[in-house]
Amino acid sequence: xxxxxxxxxxxxxNSISAGASQVKIYVNQNTRxxxxxxxxxxxxxxxxxxxxxxxxxxxxxSRTTRKVGLGIPLLKQAAEACNGSLTIESQPGEGTILTAxxxxxxxxxxxxxNLADTFLTLLLGTPDVNFVLDYxxxxxxxxxxxxxxxxxxxxxxxxxxxxxxxxxxxIQTGINExxxxxxxxxxxxxxx
Amino acid sequence: MPTINSIEDLKxxxxxxxxxxxxxxxxxxxxxxxxMGTIGIAAGARETLKEILTFIEENRLPDIILRQTxxxxxxxxxxxxxxxxxxxEEIAYCKVNTDIxxxxxxxxxxxxxxxxxxxxxE
Numbered sequence: 615x616x617x618x619x620x621x622x623x624x625x626x627x628n629s630i631s632a633g634a635s636q637v638k639i640y641v642n643q644n645t646r647x648x649x650x651x652x653x654x655x656x657x658x659x660x661x662x663x664x665x666x667x668x669x670x671x672x673x674x675x676s677r678t679t680r681k682v683g684l685g686i687p688l689l690k691q692a693a694e695a696c697n698g699s700l701t702i703e704s705q706p707g708e709g710t711i712l713t714a715x716x717x718x719x720x721x722x723x724x725x726x727x728n729l730a731d732t733f734l735t736l737l738l739g740t741p742d743v744n745f746v747l748d749y750x751x752x753x754x755x756x757x758x759x760x761x762x763x764x765x766x767x768x769x770x771x772x773x774x775x776x777x778x779x780x781x782x783x784x785i786q787t788g789i790n791e792x793x794x795x796x797x798x799x800x801x802x803x804x805x806x
Numbered sequence: 807m808p809t810i811n812s813i814e815d816l817k818x819x820x821x822x823x824x825x826x827x828x829x830x831x832x833x834x835x836x837x838x839x840x841x842m843g844t845i846g847i848a849a850g851a852r853e854t855l856k857e858i859l860t861f862i863e864e865n866r867l868p869d870i871i872l873r874q875t876x877x878x879x880x881x882x883x884x885x886x887x888x889x890x891x892x893x894x895e896e897i898a899y900c901k902v903n904t905d906i907x908x909x910x911x912x913x914x915x916x917x918x919x920x921x922x923x924x925x926x927x928e
Contacts, residue, residue, distance in 0.1 A: 685844040731853075739840070
């Protein structure tokens with residue numbers, strides 16, 4: 615993977631496979647404590663401790679015995695290479711919370727990449743799941759919950775060109791404005 | 807209908823779409839599915855899907871249902887795009903980069919001609 619946003623997409627796919635009706639994505643870049651934190655929280659079927667250890671380990675089991683592939687071990691390795699960590703909290707029937715932390719300015723930290731495209735892919739391509747995005751840079755927050763849009767459209771296709779245009783603009787603008795405000799407040803690194 | 811800038815605009819669009827739907831009854835829509843497993847994502851499936859969205863937006867194509875799904879079980883052939891025109895059989899394309907995605911949208915979805923390259927061989 616070339617960007618963290620692609621990892622986020624991959625992790626969210628696991629949530630969808632786990633039957634989640636809601637997936638919340640938090641991306642928090644805190645330059646004051648030099649940390650980038652990614653959280654993907656779902657209300658899917660959850661995992662027991664044995665399955666958690668399996669999905670974290672790329673070698674203990676073969677692909678035919680589980681639906682989850684190499685995505686989680688890859689992200690774990692990327693986080694640990696940047697003085698970070700990856701943890702999974704889950705119980706059967708209770709949903710799953712995956713948290714990946716990175717040292718923000720670590721030389722090996724992958725760029726965040728195109729978070730807007732990741733979010734658009736999820737919310738437009740999966741009309742029956744509710745997605746919530748919270749993108750934060752220090753004190754600036756962009757919050758987007760697609761439930762209002764999906765309720766209004768009431769099961770109709772979201773891939774109408776006008777809906778695509780509206781959602782693309784809303785999400786891209788929200789992320790850009792958050793970055794610009796953070797830069798005005800003295801955050802001086804590149805976001806991509 | 808002008809550009810959508812608010813939820814109110816969206817509601818008007820929904821009502822408009824409902825009327826059209828009622829008129830046409832259940833005449834089919836074109837279904838497009840992009841495989842979004844780990845390998846697909848690493849191979850560029852998100853960019854492929856985005857290109858399809860951009861094409862729909864630029865050309866104002868109506869009646870298209872685009873969905874993403876998990877691993878389609880065809881490793882080594884990602885990104886995979888499946889296209890089903892109304893009343894036609896499903897066609898699966900493999901190794902669909904953004905250029906091929908654009909060609910599929912123009913030649914297959916708009917013009918109705920299945921591409922001869924990049925087909926998934928059974």
